[in-house]
Amino acid sequence: MILYFSGTGNCLSVARRIASETADKAISLYDAANADLSSEKVIGLVYPSYYFNPPRPVPILLDRLTLPTNAYVFIVIVCGAQTGNSIWAVEQLLRRKGVRVAYCHKLRMPDCSAIGFGRNPNDQTWKFERFASRLDRIISDVKARRHAHHFGAWGPAGWLCALPSVEKRTWPLLLPHVNADKCIGCGVCERVCPQGNISLVLLPKNSSSERNSESNGEVAQIGGKCVECLSCVHFCQQQAIEIAGRPTPKLHQYHNPNVKLKDLLRR
Numbered sequence: 001m002i003l004y005f006s007g008t009g010n011c012l013s014v015a016r017r018i019a020s021e022t023a024d025k026a027i028s029l030y031d032a033a034n035a036d037l038s039s040e041k042v043i044g045l046v047y048p049s050y051y052f053n054p055p056r057p058v059p060i061l062l063d064r065l066t067l068p069t070n071a072y073v074f075i076v077i078v079c080g081a082q083t084g085n086s087i088w089a090v091e092q093l094l095r096r097k098g099v100r101v102a103y104c105h106k107l108r109m110p111d112c113s114a115i116g117f118g119r120n121p122n123d124q125t126w127k128f129e130r131f132a133s134r135l136d137r138i139i140s141d142v143k144a145r146r147h148a149h150h151f152g153a154w155g156p157a158g159w160l161c162a163l164p165s166v167e168k169r170t171w172p173l174l175l176p177h178v179n180a181d182k183c184i185g186c187g188v189c190e191r192v193c194p195q196g197n198i199s200l201v202l203l204p205k206n207s208s209s210e211r212n213s214e215s216n217g218e219v220a221q222i223g224g225k226c227v228e229c230l231s232c233v234h235f236c237q238q239q240a241i242e243i244a245g246r247p248t249p250k251l252h253q254y255h256n257p258n259v260k261l262k263d264l265l266r267r
């Protein structure tokens with residue numbers, strides 16, 4: 001069983017590829033909620049690095065699962081550059097549940113957070129070519145049930161950035177918000193948000209027609225459970241979800257080319 005967390009599809013594409021090559025199945029950590037996986041022989045975890053840590057829901061969702069203590073467990077971290085504490089934090093949690101990680105590796109893919117800093121994640125597609133061979137290697141290692149820990153190089157700066165106090169300060173940098181003048185209430189963001197944190201609310205009377213002729217009279221509203229996966233930012237067809245008050249350029253919207261919007265919609 002390959003469990004993944006994915007906002008813009010990089011981790012989903014990796015999880016699917018590993019699953020198809022190892023005759024296993026890939027399932028979202030959200031869909032696996034509270035499952036008893038104690039009879040699984042292989043557990044794979046594929047998730048991104050956020051602020052040099054695992055995304056906030058990953059340890060929470062993992063903790064709810066019943067995991068096998070004698071399975072072959074591997075982790076693949078997908079990141080823009082550096083994994084920091086992302087592997088170690090989950091390893092520690094699993095160890096407390098009596099589960100040992102046999103193998104871990106990182107993979108660099110286009111960084112979806114680049115959009116928040118005015119850069120285009122689509123300029124980073126060279127990472128696919130460069131790391132295609134690494135994914136092949138990971139798959140062959142998993143098939144052979146190899147034991148190895150490849151954390152990737154990261155120095156004191158990486159440790160420092162992974163500190164909770166640093167994460168707390170950098171968190172607001174990528175917090176999305178809805179530009180109500182652009183939002184047409186189509187509901188894509190509501191369905192793609194893995195946290196179920198976006199809802200559509202009615203606009204006050206007569207404001208919708210003045211504001212946007214395509215609007216259906218509703219506007220998206222982001223709640224307090226955002227984990228900054230940025231799927232809403234990248235999939236909004238109106239570019240109405242912005243980061244740090246800056247407009248979202250259509251050209252900078254990214255999702256993994258092997259993944260479609262429907263693959264990431266919440267069940």
Ligand SMILES: Cc1cc2nc3c(=O)[nH]c(=O)nc-3n(C[C@H](O)[C@H](O)[C@H](O)COP(=O)(O)O)c2cc1C
Binds near residue numbers: 112
């Ligand atoms: C909020 C946020 C924080 C991120 N922090 C890091 C980081 O610390 N190090 C890194 O290499 N990449 C970082 N990234 C880039 C993601 O790890 C990368 O885009 C990953 O491929 C996303 O996977 P997904 O497409 O499955 O959501 C960050 C992305 C987001 C959205």
